[in-house]
Amino acid sequence: MNIHIRKTTSSNIGAVDFSNLTFGENFSDHQFQINYRNGQWESPEIIPYDLTPMYPAMTTLHYGQAVFEGMKAFTYSSGKINIFRLDSHFERFNRSCKRVCIPEIPKNVFEQGLIHLVNLERAWVPQEKYKSLYLRPFVYATDETLGLRASTSYRFHILCSPVGNFYSEGIKPIRLTTMPEYVRAVSGGVGDVKVPGNYAASLQPTTKAQQMGYTQVLWLDAIEKKYVEEVGSMNIFFLIDDTLITPPINGSILPGITRMSVLELARKHKMNVEERPVAIDELIKAHENGKLKEIFGSGTAAVISPVGHIHHQGKEITLPQKEMGPVARWFYDRITGIQHGDHPDDENWCTIL
Ligand SMILES: Cc1ncc(COP(=O)(O)O)c(C=O)c1O
Incomplete structure (x- = not known):
């Protein structure tokens, strides 16, 4: 799969305090994105994390036709990076899509999107044990309509967010x-x-x-x-x-x-x-x-x-x-x-x- 990559000209990594990460508040420099139009998924790209244009009538905002996953990448002590249970998250993602009439994401788009994005963002995967790079694949309907029907166009993204040790303040039941x-x-x-x-x-x-x-x-x-x-x-x-x-x-x-x-x-x-x-x-x-x-x-x-x-x-x-x-x-x-x-x-x- 050919993914067009447009890199950021200024990384934000220096502004992030990796010793004090609040869940879901920091985002890596890049995101994966692919649009669905006219019955097919178009060309995938990795682009800087930035604002996304949308119409106020975008159907997701009104009727919630959207799906997401939550998964993680970890650093091994050898320096390798592991994306955990990719296949199971992929299967659940498409099962969710089916239930709300969103076209299924092809396996290679989901898998290669994650692999290429995480590879590009290796510096964003925290090194310390129990910390990780939280990965958020999500898809949403992009038709500009207030009509209640399944959208004909969609956008799929993957975001990366470094997250801390859930138990940094000790394990409290x-x-x-x-x-x-x-x-x-x-x-x-x-x-x-x-x-x-x-x-x-x-x-x-x-x-x-x-x-x-x-x-x-x-x-x-x-x-x-x-x-x-x-x-x-x-x-x-x-x-x-x-x-x-x-x-x-x-x-x-x-x-x-x-x-x-x-x-x-x-x-x-x-x-x-x-x-x-x-x-x-x-x-x-x-x-x-x-x-x-x-x-x-x-x-x-x-x-x-x-x-x-x-x-x-x-x-x-x-x-x-x-x-x-x-x-x-x-x-x-x-x-x-x-x-x-x-x-x-x-x-x-x-x-x-
Ligand atoms: C409602 C709900 N139940 C259970 C889970 C646990 O699922 P998982 O182990 O895949 O994170 C989640 C998290 O995704 C959830 O949102």
């Missing part, structure tokens, strides 16, 4: 609350794909939860308000006795790539694993009986995030750990080890540049 008066998603809707509206809809309940002193909402199923689904931008795992349990992919949960990594590692290491509905009452009971050993979230941002507290309609689950429990820690160390090349990539998750 997060506090969750259910919010049965709100729902995140229902099977048949769009909760199982990465479309922007899901996140807009979560802002009000999340803000309320935070005002009440919780970190995030623990979403329950939309029908019975009985079964645990997921958290903000993480899937969720429970260790009950010695069994690792996570809610199944049921049409309303986002199938997390980190969730998949945890499950693959757990099965490979012969842990007891169950993907099945988990009622909030079951968790409360397991906690009362001393069987609930650990709770943790999984997602690209934090990899593994210990949960120390769950509130549900006046009832409380509080786990004693002040950090990650041993099982959560094992997954965290193994996945970050593979990401940074300190552990062999037996699973073939890494694209090495």
Whole structure:
């Protein structure tokens, strides 16, 4: 694939404090871009990161026909760079596109766009362990219309944003609350794909939860308000006795790539694993009986995030750990080890540049 590259004349890298990176606030010098018009993807290019022209009537702004991914590139101690689980993010991206009538991105556009862009931005991939270059592929409808229909034109971009260690201030178990008066998603809707509206809809309940002193909402199923689904931008795992349990992919949960990594590692290491509905009452009971050993979230941002507290309609689950429990820690160390090349990539998750 021939990618036209127009380089910036003045790098912004000197203005970025790599020792103090706030998530999503810094962008590398270049972006990948390709337009879709007249039924086909046009010529790809890498251009300086800059303003993008758009009409106020651009349909995405009105009806939200857009999709995004969140993935990361890491530095190995050898200096090589690894894009983590590229294929799985590609597959999820196109599954999301299909659901909102966006034409699928060809594999070579997604893959070569990422590889060429990250190669050009090697200096932007933080060197320190646990830091990374966050990659944001996204696509949006560009027709100038207020008519409610699938757009005929689209633009796909990839942005790069250096991000810090999620745990730079120490690992603090997060506090969750259910919010049965709100729902995140229902099977048949769009909760199982990465479309922007899901996140807009979560802002009000999340803000309320935070005002009440919780970190995030623990979403329950939309029908019975009985079964645990997921958290903000993480899937969720429970260790009950010695069994690792996570809610199944049921049409309303986002199938997390980190969730998949945890499950693959757990099965490979012969842990007891169950993907099945988990009622909030079951968790409360397991906690009362001393069987609930650990709770943790999984997602690209934090990899593994210990949960120390769950509130549900006046009832409380509080786990004693002040950090990650041993099982959560094992997954965290193994996945970050593979990401940074300190552990062999037996699973073939890494694209090495
Ligand atoms: C709603 C939601 N659930 C779960 C996840 C975790 O997915 P992943 O592990 O692919 O980052 C994310 C993050 O993308 C998310 O936005």
